Structures are given as C-alpha cells and as structure tokens.
Amino acid sequence: MPTPDELLHLDDLLTDEERGWRDRAREFARTRILPTIDDDFEAKHFRTGLVAELGAAGFLGMHLEGYGAAGAGAVSYGLACIEFEAVDSGWRTFLSVQGSLAMTAISLFGSEEQKQRWLPAMAAGGAVxxxxxxxxxxxxxxxxxxxxxxxxxxxxxxxxxxxxxxxxxxxxxxxxxxxxxxxxxxxxxxxxxxxxxxxxxxxxxxxxxxxxxxxxxxxxxxxxxxxxxxxxxLGSAFSCLNKARFGIAWGVMGAARTCLEAAVGRSLVRESFGRPIGQTQLVQQKLAEMFVSYERGMLLALHLGRLEERHALDPVQLSVAKLDNVRQAISVASLARGILAGDGVTSEFPVMRHLANLESVRTYEGTDEIHTLVIGRALTGLSAF
Ligand SMILES: Cc1cc2nc3c(=O)[nH]c(=O)nc-3n(C[C@H](O)[C@H](O)[C@H](O)COP(=O)(O)OP(=O)(O)OC[C@H]3O[C@@H](n4cnc5c(N)ncnc54)[C@H](O)[C@@H]3O)c2cc1C
CATH class of the missing domain: 2.40.110.10 (Butyryl-CoA Dehydrogenase, subunit A, domain 2)
Known part of the structure; x- marks a missing residue:
C-alpha cells in the first residue's frame, strides 16, 4: 500500500538536501521520542535530556543563519516540523518556541553581543x-x-x-x-x-x-x-509569531499523516459484518476526505515554503495556512478517531493524543477567529477586530 506521501509524489517536489533533513528528523523523532511519548504524555513529562541531542543534530533554530545555526532552507525546516509533530505536537512546539520565537527574536532584534552570548548556546541545546x-x-x-x-x-x-x-x-x-x-x-x-x-x-x-x-x-x-x-x-513580537506560524502550518500535517495512517491500517484489519471496514464505501469516503485534506495542506505548506525562500511570504498567507492546515489536521484526527471507534479513545493508538494536542495548536499563534479577521481585513481593507 503506498504511503500518503508516495500518493502525493512528495519526493519529486523536494531537493536532495530537503529529503536529507526530512529523513534525519524522522529518524530522530521515531527513535528518540516515539518510544516514550505515551508515557511522557500520561506523566506530564518533558524530556529535557533530549534538548542537547536535538542541538547536536542541528534542529534548533535550523532555519537561521550563522551563530551556530544550521542555515537550512525554509522547506527543510518545514519538513522537520512535520516529522516531529508526526510523533507529538509538543516536540514541534519545542522547536517552534526555541527556534522560531526565542532565537528568532534575538536574531532579528538583538545586539551583536546578545547574539554572541545566546544564539550559539541555544543552537547547541546548551541553553533553552x-x-x-x-x-x-x-x-x-x-x-x-x-x-x-x-x-x-x-x-x-x-x-x-x-x-x-x-x-x-x-x-x-x-x-x-x-x-x-x-x-x-x-x-x-x-x-x-x-x-x-x-x-x-x-x-x-x-x-x-x-x-x-x-x-x-x-x-x-x-x-x-x-x-x-x-x-x-508589538510588530516586533508579531514578526516572531509569523515565523512560528510557518512551522505550525507544516507541522500539523505530520499529526494528520499519523492519524491517516492509523486509520488506513486499522481499516484493513478490523472486520465488521464479515468484511474489513476499509471495504465499505462510508469508511473509504472518510479515508479519501482525510487524504484530500492532507494533500491540500501539504501543497499549501510547500507553497509557503517556496515563497519564504524567495523572501516573498506575506503574513496573510501565513494566516490562511495556520487557519486551514490546523483545522484540516483536526478534521483528519477526528475522522480517524471515528474509524478507530472505541479503541480510538484509548492510548493504544496515537490519535486521541494528537486530537487533544491539536486543540492547543488551534489556540496558540492566533486562534481561528483571529486569522479569519486577518484574512477578512486583507480582502476588504476594513479591520473588524
Ligand atoms: C499550549 C499553549 C502554549 C502556548 N504558548 C505560548 C507561549 O510560549 N508564549 C506566549 O506568549 N503565549 C503562549 N500561548 C498563549 C496563546 O497564544 C493564547 O492562548 C492565545 O493567543 C489565545 O489567547 P486566550 O487564550 O487569552 O484567548 P482569548 O484571547 O481570551 O480568546 C477567547 C476567544 O475569543 C475569541 N476572540 C478574541 N477576540 C476576538 C475578536 N475580535 N473577534 C472574534 N473572536 C475573538 C478567540 O478567538 C477565542 O475563541 C500558549 C497557549 C497554549 C494553549
């Protein structure tokens, strides 16, 4: 069975360097975070020991230039966000707070002395x-x-x-x-x-x-x-928020992908009325809708990434992507939960954890309503805040 990314032909749209960042992020997230994430979620535990490892692997402030940062392209950063959020939104949030908010604020607005003092240590994971x-x-x-x-x-x-x-x-x-x-x-x-x-x-x-x-x-x-x-x-603070919204627009597609894969996998093995539930039209309709949401969100994120590489990304575009990709991810997670039915509300599947996390993502960096008003203002020239 092809994966969602194979159906999308995602690799054809990426450079070797971007695929390299994606693969390294996937390896890190799957080997270092996934094995303990359910226990950590249950115990309300943030594994600080991983911060230095993330720094050594180059993921902290990876899109920034100089001062020990990796200087990766915007699409590479987005792909890394997907792989961390495919495991848990909390870890993509860590990358966002450290790299897109705190390091970006120092990078954009700090003095040379402040940059020298903090950015290399933060990139290495020696300072949070x-x-x-x-x-x-x-x-x-x-x-x-x-x-x-x-x-x-x-x-x-x-x-x-x-x-x-x-x-x-x-x-x-x-x-x-x-x-x-x-x-x-x-x-x-x-x-x-x-x-x-x-x-x-x-x-x-x-x-x-x-x-x-x-x-x-x-x-x-x-x-x-x-x-x-x-x-x-406040405009200075908002410009950091925009950097974080970029990572969110990508990252949530990772949560969506995990939920879609869980639902497809389950639909093949769970039988009801004498056949796999994946062989029913109503379940296939849900799976198809989930894939369409995923493909649309990925293409929108990629469009943002290519604009960002040309320094042509408009904050309104970020509002569109933050608003829609998060709500599409929530819709995918919710449909997956339905396909998993009773087991969908347990921690035996990652879906309910993703659904709970995505409610936070929907709220921070601008709620649905705030991004809707940003888009409405852009269309009309009238502020309705
Ligand atoms: C997990 C998590 C992590 C966070 N991390 C950070 C962080 O690191 N740093 C940080 O500074 N903040 C952080 N936040 C805060 C987050 O940015 C705020 O929660 C968010 O901006 C919403 O603010 P609020 O919760 O006070 O809701 P409110 O602003 O009180 O909004 C309540 C409701 O009213 C709606 N609303 C507000 N104004 C309007 C309007 N004009 N028209 C229509 N509807 C409107 C909102 O959309 C929302 O539905 C985090 C939040 C969460 C949940």
Missing part, C-alpha cells in the same frame, strides 16, 4: 529560551498587556504576570515583552534573577509532554543592555 507575550487577560489582543518595564538608574525594572509561556520553567533565558514609555519592547531576562518565577500549568489535558507556565515578574531588575535594541513595538 522562552517567549513571554501572553497574559491572563490579554491573549488574542496582546496590546492589552499590563507588564511594564520602567527605567531605574542604569537599568530596568520589570513587573507583571505572563501566562501560557512555553518552556519557562526550564528556560535559561526569557524574551519578555513589556510596556515601556517608548511602547512595547522585548527584554532578555535570565530566568535565575530574583523576582522571576515560572510555575508549570498542571491542569492541561493537551500538550502534556511539553511544558507551559504561569510567569511572575516581581520587580525584576535587569541591566540597560537587557533590552533587545531592534525591538520597536
């Missing part, structure tokens, strides 16, 4: 970064943030609360977005400083093999050079 934008009362609308950074002598004092901050409790460095008298700016806060506390959110039923935290900044004193000098307003 987090990206603290969301607050309890301002998620979709970060302009409502209340965290402040006030000049004090030759430094700054940061005060406020952040919520849902990925990796914060294990991070060495936090990119914190705060309101100043010159507008919102990004700050590099070493997480060991007095007044910085990160507490994992323990009640998650999604993304349980990764970590998100409540963060408190209580009069955190940082030196003058902790500010990211190139950060000038």
């Amino acid at each position: 970064g987090c990206f603290a934008l969301t607050e309890a009362a301002s998620g979709s609308d970060p302009a409502g943030m209340t965290t402040t950074a006030v000049r004090d002598g030759d430094g700054w004092v940061l005060s406020g609360h952040k919520r849902w901050i990925g990796l914060a409790s294990i991070a060495d460095i936090a990119v914190v977005w705060a309101r100043t008298d010159e507008g919102v700016r990004g700050f590099l806060v070493e997480t060991g400083v007095p007044g910085f506390t990160a507490t994992p959110i323990d009640t998650k039923l999604s993304m349980r093999a990764s970590v998100q935290c409540d963060v408190v900044l209580e009069g955190v004193r940082v030196p003058a050079d902790a500010v990211l000098p190139g950060s000038t307003g």
Whole structure:
C-alpha cells in the first residue's frame, strides 16, 4: 500500500538536501521520542535530556543563519516540523518556541553581543529560551498587556504576570515583552534573577509532554543592555509569531499523516459484518476526505515554503495556512478517531493524543477567529477586530 506521501509524489517536489533533513528528523523523532511519548504524555513529562541531542543534530533554530545555526532552507525546516509533530505536537512546539520565537527574536532584534552570548548556546541545546507575550487577560489582543518595564538608574525594572509561556520553567533565558514609555519592547531576562518565577500549568489535558507556565515578574531588575535594541513595538513580537506560524502550518500535517495512517491500517484489519471496514464505501469516503485534506495542506505548506525562500511570504498567507492546515489536521484526527471507534479513545493508538494536542495548536499563534479577521481585513481593507 503506498504511503500518503508516495500518493502525493512528495519526493519529486523536494531537493536532495530537503529529503536529507526530512529523513534525519524522522529518524530522530521515531527513535528518540516515539518510544516514550505515551508515557511522557500520561506523566506530564518533558524530556529535557533530549534538548542537547536535538542541538547536536542541528534542529534548533535550523532555519537561521550563522551563530551556530544550521542555515537550512525554509522547506527543510518545514519538513522537520512535520516529522516531529508526526510523533507529538509538543516536540514541534519545542522547536517552534526555541527556534522560531526565542532565537528568532534575538536574531532579528538583538545586539551583536546578545547574539554572541545566546544564539550559539541555544543552537547547541546548551541553553533553552522562552517567549513571554501572553497574559491572563490579554491573549488574542496582546496590546492589552499590563507588564511594564520602567527605567531605574542604569537599568530596568520589570513587573507583571505572563501566562501560557512555553518552556519557562526550564528556560535559561526569557524574551519578555513589556510596556515601556517608548511602547512595547522585548527584554532578555535570565530566568535565575530574583523576582522571576515560572510555575508549570498542571491542569492541561493537551500538550502534556511539553511544558507551559504561569510567569511572575516581581520587580525584576535587569541591566540597560537587557533590552533587545531592534525591538520597536508589538510588530516586533508579531514578526516572531509569523515565523512560528510557518512551522505550525507544516507541522500539523505530520499529526494528520499519523492519524491517516492509523486509520488506513486499522481499516484493513478490523472486520465488521464479515468484511474489513476499509471495504465499505462510508469508511473509504472518510479515508479519501482525510487524504484530500492532507494533500491540500501539504501543497499549501510547500507553497509557503517556496515563497519564504524567495523572501516573498506575506503574513496573510501565513494566516490562511495556520487557519486551514490546523483545522484540516483536526478534521483528519477526528475522522480517524471515528474509524478507530472505541479503541480510538484509548492510548493504544496515537490519535486521541494528537486530537487533544491539536486543540492547543488551534489556540496558540492566533486562534481561528483571529486569522479569519486577518484574512477578512486583507480582502476588504476594513479591520473588524
Ligand atoms: C499550549 C499553549 C502554549 C502556548 N504558548 C505560548 C507561549 O510560549 N508564549 C506566549 O506568549 N503565549 C503562549 N500561548 C498563549 C496563546 O497564544 C493564547 O492562548 C492565545 O493567543 C489565545 O489567547 P486566550 O487564550 O487569552 O484567548 P482569548 O484571547 O481570551 O480568546 C477567547 C476567544 O475569543 C475569541 N476572540 C478574541 N477576540 C476576538 C475578536 N475580535 N473577534 C472574534 N473572536 C475573538 C478567540 O478567538 C477565542 O475563541 C500558549 C497557549 C497554549 C494553549
């Protein structure tokens, strides 16, 4: 039986280098993460020991140039995201937070000294970064943030609360977005400083093999050079979010692929009314719809990747892909769950875990509604936010 990618003739659309990154990511994810992912999801455990291995293999900030980063192309990065998310969205989320959010913020807006200090260590997996934008009362609308950074002598004092901050409790460095008298700016806060506390959110039923935290900044004193000098307003934070959306648009197709393969496999062996359920028209219709969703999402992701390589990727395109690829992946996972029926709600199959994870992916980096409004604004020129 051909795999979904064979039916799509995916390899014909990729270069040797891209296939190489894809194959190395697949090998890593299948050998180092897959064997323990169900236990980790159950135990709410993030395997920090893998971070250095991911760095040594070149996956951290892999799309960035210089400072120890691999300098891979956009499509190679997208393909790696697929392979990690095919195992668990939590690990693709780790790549996104470390590479697309924290490292990208430093790479785009940091001083030469900040880049030298942090990027090589983060690329090697010797330091973990987090990206603290969301607050309890301002998620979709970060302009409502209340965290402040006030000049004090030759430094700054940061005060406020952040919520849902990925990796914060294990991070060495936090990119914190705060309101100043010159507008919102990004700050590099070493997480060991007095007044910085990160507490994992323990009640998650999604993304349980990764970590998100409540963060408190209580009069955190940082030196003058902790500010990211190139950060000038919320637009700077948004440009990092766009980099992460790119990886999401690809990555979720990995979750979809795993669910589709689980459903096809099951449909061949599960019998009902004296024949495999895969020989019924209604099950084939579901499988066909799942494959169409997968193929469409892959082609859209690839289109984005080729645009990004030409530096021609528009944020509206990212909204289209983040909105549609995530909802297609959820639809595929949900149809797969139905085909697996009773067993589909158990951890004997990865489908319910993917479905639960994808609900988080649907929420972060812009909800469906926010991306819908971005697309509506692009079509009409009218903001309906
Ligand atoms: C697992 C996970 C990881 C995360 N990681 C990070 C991280 O590392 N760093 C970080 O800073 N944040 C992170 N987040 C936060 C995430 O970005 C926010 O949860 C998201 O932006 C939504 O904000 P909210 O939950 O406050 O929902 P709200 O903004 O309160 O939205 C509630 C509902 O209202 C809808 N809504 C809001 N405004 C409008 C409107 N104008 N029109 C129509 N509908 C609207 C939304 O679409 C949503 O359905 C993470 C979240 C999760 C779940």
